[in-house]
Amino acid sequence: HPAVKNYDLRSYVRMIMCGAAPLSHEVNQQLFELLPDAHIGQAYGAGQLIPGTIARAVKLDGSLAGYDEAGELYIKTPSVALGYANNTEATRETFIDGLVNTPFVLAVNPDSLHQVKGFQVAPAELEGCILDHEDVSAACVVGVPDDYSGEVPLAFVVLTTDAVRRITETPSSAETIKTSIMQHVADNKVSYKHLAGGVEITKFPDDYSLSTDRSAESFPTPHP
Numbered sequence: 001h002p003a004v005k006n007y008d009l010r011s012y013v014r015m016i017m018c019g020a021a022p023l024s025h026e027v028n029q030q031l032f033e034l035l036p037d038a039h040i041g042q043a044y045g046a047g048q049l050i051p052g053t054i055a056r057a058v059k060l061d062g063s064l065a066g067y068d069e070a071g072e073l074y075i076k077t078p079s080v081a082l083g084y085a086n087n088t089e090a091t092r093e094t095f096i097d098g099l100v101n102t103p104f105v106l107a108v109n110p111d112s113l114h115q116v117k118g119f120q121v122a123p124a125e126l127e128g129c130i131l132d133h134e135d136v137s138a139a140c141v142v143g144v145p146d147d148y149s150g151e152v153p154l155a156f157v158v159l160t161t162d163a164v165r166r167i168t169e170t171p172s173s174a175e176t177i178k179t180s181i182m183q184h185v186a187d188n189k190v191s192y193k194h195l196a197g198g199v200e201i202t203k204f205p206d207d208y209s210l211s212t213d214r215s216a217e218s219f220p221t222p223h224p
Contacts, residue, residue, distance in 0.1 A: 015040075015041070
């Protein structure tokens with residue numbers, strides 16, 4: 001926020017933790033320049049489990065989901081409640097074998113990275129690059145199958161208000177913006193990280209979280 005530059009926070013801020021969505025290298029660098037003595041870290045609600053945490057991906061039939069199979073997330077941590085006070089029915093529906101039945105559907109991926117021509121590509125790295133484009137306000141990169149490369153990156157983007165206005169006035173400018181985003185990534189990343197899967201303009205669901213769902217099927221139908 002621009003107002004941060006009006007204050008000297010170096011003697012007050014000792015640690016910054018970012019959660020829910022990845023912290024891009026560019027934003028991390030800006031924080032470091034403002035607060036060189038602070039410890040800057042990232043924490044996510046999905047990924048490798050911390051000690052004391054138990055998680056299961058359970059299919060609709062009650063069996064455990066395997067790798068790349070969708071299932072509801074059941075989780076137990078030392079801080080999870082024991083149940084609902086004075087509501088036995090809600091407790092029985094939500095807490096099963098001591099685990100909480102969350103509303104999230106996930107698939108377990110061994111490494112959470114995309115493989116493009118044998119190279120590992122981290123979605124968060126490309127998302128950080130895409131967010132530097134002047135027309136983009138939010139981005140999510142997923143891997144889509146490709147006969148030659150195995151997988152290629154596809155970017156779903158939410159445009160800024162100004163970009164949406166330009167498309168409303170001149171619909172053909174949507175393709176120009178998509179091309180510009182692809183070129184921006186090509187200018188800043190090695191070839192196997194280019195957006196060979198393309199760019200789709202969309203609107204993320206209000207309850208969407210990058211930390212829990214990176215499947216192409218989770219997005220609304222793209223529009224030009």
